[in-house]
Amino acid sequence: MSSNSDVTDSQQTLAIFGGQKVKNTPFGTGKRFGDEEVKELIEALEQNTLFYHSGTKVKTFLNDFNHLYGIKHSVAVSSGTAAIHVALGAAGITVGDEVITSPITDQGTLVGILYQNAIPIFADLDSNTYNLDPKSIESRISSRTKAILVVHLAGNACDMDPIMEIARKYGLKVIEDCAQSYLTRYKGRLVGTIGDYGCFSTNDFKHISTGDGGIVTINSGDEQQFRKVHAFADKNYERFGGSVSRDLQLLAPNYRMTELQGAVGIAQLKKLTDICEKRSRYGNLISEGIATLPGIKAHKVEEGNECTYWFYMLRLDEDELNCSREDFSKALAAEGIPNQPGYIPDVVYMQPLFQQRHAYPDSTFPFDITGVTYERGICPNAEAILQTAVRIAVNEFFTEQDIDEIIQAIRKVSMHYAKQAYERTI
Numbered sequence: 001m002s003s004n005s006d007v008t009d010s011q012q013t014l015a016i017f018g019g020q021k022v023k024n025t026p027f028g029t030g031k032r033f034g035d036e037e038v039k040e041l042i043e044a045l046e047q048n049t050l051f052y053h054s055g056t057k058v059k060t061f062l063n064d065f066n067h068l069y070g071i072k073h074s075v076a077v078s079s080g081t082a083a084i085h086v087a088l089g090a091a092g093i094t095v096g097d098e099v100i101t102s103p104i105t106d107q108g109t110l111v112g113i114l115y116q117n118a119i120p121i122f123a124d125l126d127s128n129t130y131n132l133d134p135k136s137i138e139s140r141i142s143s144r145t146k147a148i149l150v151v152h153l154a155g156n157a158c159d160m161d162p163i164m165e166i167a168r169k170y171g172l173k174v175i176e177d178c179a180q181s182y183l184t185r186y187k188g189r190l191v192g193t194i195g196d197y198g199c200f201s202t203n204d205f206k207h208i209s210t211g212d213g214g215i216v217t218i219n220s221g222d223e224q225q226f227r228k229v230h231a232f233a234d235k236n237y238e239r240f241g242g243s244v245s246r247d248l249q250l251l252a253p254n255y256r257m258t259e260l261q262g263a264v265g266i267a268q269l270k271k272l273t274d275i276c277e278k279r280s281r282y283g284n285l286i287s288e289g290i291a292t293l294p295g296i297k298a299h300k301v302e303e304g305n306e307c308t309y310w311f312y313m314l315r316l317d318e319d320e321l322n323c324s325r326e327d328f329s330k331a332l333a334a335e336g337i338p339n340q341p342g343y344i345p346d347v348v349y350m351q352p353l354f355q356q357r358h359a360y361p362d363s364t365f366p367f368d369i370t371g372v373t374y375e376r377g378i379c380p381n382a383e384a385i386l387q388t389a390v391r392i393a394v395n396e397f398f399t400e401q402d403i404d405e406i407i408q409a410i411r412k413v414s415m416h417y418a419k420q421a422y423e424r425t426i
Contacts, residue, residue, distance in 0.1 A: 012412075012416075014331050014334065014335070014412070014413065014416050015331075015334040015335050015336075016330060016331045016334035016335075021334060021335045021336045021409075022335040022336055022337070022405050022408045022409040022412060023335060023336025023337060023402075023405040023406075023409060024336065025401070027393075027395070027397075027398055027399075027402050028395070028397045028398045028399040028402055029397050030396075030397035032209060032268075033209075033264070033267075036267035036270065037263070037264050037267040037268070039267070040057065040263035040264065040266050040267050041260060041263045041264065043057070043263065044057045044259045044260055044262070044263040047259065049259065050258050050259040050260055051256075051258075051259065052076065052256055052257055052258065052259060052262065053239045055259040055262070056259075057259040057260075057262035057263040057265075057266060058076050058257050058258075058259060058261070058262030058265075059262075060262070060266055061076065061262040061263075061265040061266050061269065062074050062075070062076055062215070062262075064266060064269050065215060065265075065269060068269065068272070068273075069190055069192065069193055069217065070190070070193065071193055071217050071218075071219065071221075072218075072221045072226075073217070073218040073221065073223075073225075073226040073229075074215050074216060074217045074218065075215070075216045075218070075226070075229045075230050075233050076213065076214070076215055076233075076256075076257035076261075076262065076265075077213070077214045077215070077216060077233045077255040077256070077257055078212060078213060078214065078255045078256060078257055078261075079108070079201065079203060079212050079213060079214050079255070080108055080177075080179040080199060080200060080201025080202070080203060080206070080214040081108035081111050081112065081201075081214070082112075082214050082233070082253070082255035083199035083200060083201065083214035083215060083216045084108065084109060084111070084112040084149070084175065084177060084199045085111065085112030085115055085116070085253065085255070086112075086199075086216050086229060086232050086233045086253075086255060087112075087175045087196075087197035087199050087216050087229070088112045088113060088116050088118070088147065088149075088175065089112070089116060089232040089252060089253075090197070090216075090218075090225070090228045090229040090232045091146075091147055091173040091175065091196065091197065092146070092173075093113070093116045093118050093146055093147055093173075094116060094117070094118065095116075095117040095118070095366060095369070096117070096118070096119070096144060096366060096369045096370070097116070097118040097119070097144055097145075097146040097147070098118065098119050098120075098121045098142060098144040098145045098146065098370075099113045099118050099119070099120055099121065099145075099146065099147045099148070099149050100121045100122075100123050100137055100140050100141070100145060100147070100148050100149065101113070101120055101121070101122065101123070101132075101148070101149040101150075101151065102122070102123070102125065102131070102132055102149075102150070102151040102153070102382075103122040103123075103124075103125070103347040103348055103349055103379045103382040103383075104125060104130060104151075104153060104343060104344065104347060104348070104382050104385065104386065105151045105153070105177070105348060106179070106344075107348065107351075108179070108201070109149065109151055109177050110348065113149070114359045114366070115253075117365070117366040118146070118366065119144070119366055119367065119369065119370060119372055120349075120354075121140050121142075121145070121372070122140075122347070122348075122349050122374070122378060122379055122382075123136040123137045123139075123140050123379070124136035124378075124379040124380065124381045124382055125379065125381050125382045125385060126159070126300075126381070127315075127381045127384065127385065128297060128300035128315075129156055129158075129159075129300050129301070129302065130153050130154065130156065130299075130313065130385055130389075131150070131151070131152065131153055131156060131157070131158040131159065132148075132150055132151070132158050132159075132163065133381070134159055134162035134163050134166060136379075137163060137166055138166050141166075141170055141172075144370065145170065145172060146172060146173065147172055147173040147174070147175055148163060148166070148167055148172055148173070148174050148175070148195075149175045149177060150163060150174065150175070150176050150177065150195065151177040152176065152177065152178055152180065152181035152184055152191045153180060153181075154180050154181075154299070154307075154309060154310045154311050154312075154313060154343075155180055155181045155182075155184050155279065155280075155283070155307045155308035155309045155310045156181070156184065156299070156301055156305070156307045156309075157181070157184050157185065157186035157191050157302070157305045157306075157307070158176075158186070158191075159186075159302070160186050160187075160189075160191070160194045160195070161187070164194065164195070167195075173195075173196045173197075174194075174195030174196050174197075175195055175196065175197045175198075175199060176191055176192050176194065176195045176197065176198045176199060177199050178191050178192040178198050178199060178200050179199065179200060179201035179206060179214075180206065180207075180310035180311075181308060181310070182200070182206070182207040182208065182272060182275075182276055182308055183207075183272065183273065183276040183306075183308050184276075184305075184306060184307060184308050185305060185306040186305055187304045187305065188304070192217050193217060193219055194219070195219065196218075196219060196220065197216055197217060197218060197219065197229070198215075198216070198217035198219065199214065199215075199216055199217075200214055200215040200216075200217075201213070201214050202214060202215070202261070202265060202268070206310070207272060207275050207276060207279070207308065207310065208265070208268035208269065208271065208272050208275070209264070209268060210257075210261040210262070210264040210265045210268065211261065211264070212261070213257050213261045213265065214255075214257075216229055216233070227240065231252065232252045232253075233252075233253075233254075233255045233256065234252075234254065234255070234256055235248075235252055235253070235254050236248050236249065236250060236251075236252040274396070275396045276308040278396040279308050279309045279310075279394050279395075279396055280306055280307060280308050280309060282309065282394050282395075282396075282398060282403050283299065283307055283308075283309030283312050283394050284301075284307075285403050285407070286298075286299075286312055286392075286394075286403060286406060286407060286410075287299060287301070289404075289407030289410075289411070290314065290407060290410050290411065290414075293410065293411060293414045293415070293418075294320045294321070294414060294415070294418035294421075295316055295317045295318070295319075295320035295321035295414055295417065295418050295421070296314055296315075296316065296317070296410065296414050297314060297315040297316070297317065298314055299312055299313050299314055309394045310394075311343075311391050311392065311393060311394055312391070312392045312393075312394045313343060313389050313390070313391045313392070314389070314390055314392070314410070315385065315388045315389050315390075316328055316388050316389075316390065317388075318388070319421075320418055320421055321414065321417040321418055321420075321421055322417050322418075322420035322421040322424060323417040323420075325341050325342075325387070325388055325389075325390065326341055327417075328390060328413060328414075328417065329341045329390055331413045331416070331417075332390065332409055332410065332413050335409035335412060335413065336405070336409065337392065337405070337406055337409045337410075338392075338393065339390050339391060339392045339393075340390070340391045341389070341390060341391075342386045342387070342389050342390075342391065343386065343389060343391050344386065345386075346383075346386060347379060347382050347383055347386060349374035349378070349379075350374070350376065354374045355374065357372075357373070392406060
């Protein structure tokens with residue numbers, strides 16, 4: 001056998017079985033923070049105040065964000081989790097209310113619901129976009145339902161038109177969790193501007209980072225609603241103009257953003273468009289590159305939408321592949337492509353908090369208001385997604401070569417196991 005044939009055989013044999021791996025060079029890296037952030041931070045410190053109401057940095061950050069998103073009002077908060085809690089509180093969600101949301105999300109989506117002593121109700125997902133299925137949402141509505149909390153997972157937009165139609169039909173508030181979905185578009189509209197409120201995160205694990213932080217958009221444009229959101233994020237103190245009102249009527253948390261976070265946010269926002277454009281292009285290239293592979297279901301983005309891929313998640317059809325999801329993941333890693341089986345270990349309602357119905361120590365409140373329970377199987381599509389998905393990083397610092405090698409590695413692994421599956425049938 002010639003040396004050329006030897007090379008070909010080595011390239012075709014999976015690295016996990018001794019073959020030549022696809023990726024032999026490091027992934028592209030870069031610095032998230034630089035002189036722009038330093039300049040803003042120095043200016044913040046020179047103000048001699050780091051309190052948002054007295055300084056200019058948080059105000060400037062929000063003005064820049066509002067201009068980018070084409071909205072009138074937004075409020076800065078201490079985290080994305082805080083943003084969702086503030087939106088729920090301003091929407092009037094209270095004890096015993098039900099909020100319909102996604103079973104594949106971070107705990108931060110759910111904390112605010114429970115802090116309002118409301119009850120999370122989980123609707124099922126679309127098998128290919130990994131976002132809420134409007135039909136499942138409607139099937140979960142009861143007399144206690146007061147809001148729909150949609151999660152635009154991984155930079156991919158939920159199907160908002162039917163969701164908004166359902167909300168209008170039943171008189172429900174819609175809150176958008178956009179923590180992973182900066183500059184994501186649904187039929188040309190930016191997510192976070194479609195529902196009643198949009199909630200964003202600026203922690204270190206998002207498209208832009210201020211360390212921690214968040215933003216709530218108020219999409220009605222109503223001044224009174226803006227004041228309500230603004231106050232709920234600040235102990236229900238009303239700080240407008242030069243005055244402060246402490247005439248408290250209702251309980252609210254302290255979720256204020258500092259001038260240091262606002263300063264970093266100003267510089268980070270200037271980079272956001274380029275970050276999202278690159279992530280969108282890279283994710284779409286991966287989908288195009290693996291579209292026809294046996295046993296692979298690409299991360300689906302509906303026509304007319306723009307996904308900004310906080311990560312890329314494909315699914316496996318194990319009937320077409322002679323391997324388990326774990327086998328596939330290990331083989332892909334051996335080719336030089338880091339990945340993770342699934343996104344979170346299980347749907348959130350299988351966590352002990354929901355299975356034991358213990359939001360607080362030694363109490364089943366608020367779950368005991370309705371007696372709600374969370375059984376395995378209530379969201380079968382969501383459970384199946386997590387059992388068959390493989391998550392791959394997408395990063396704005398990656399190179400075109402990195403993306404091409406991700407595609408090559410997925411192709412190599414899928415073709416190997418698909419060939420084995422075919423050979424077993426003949």
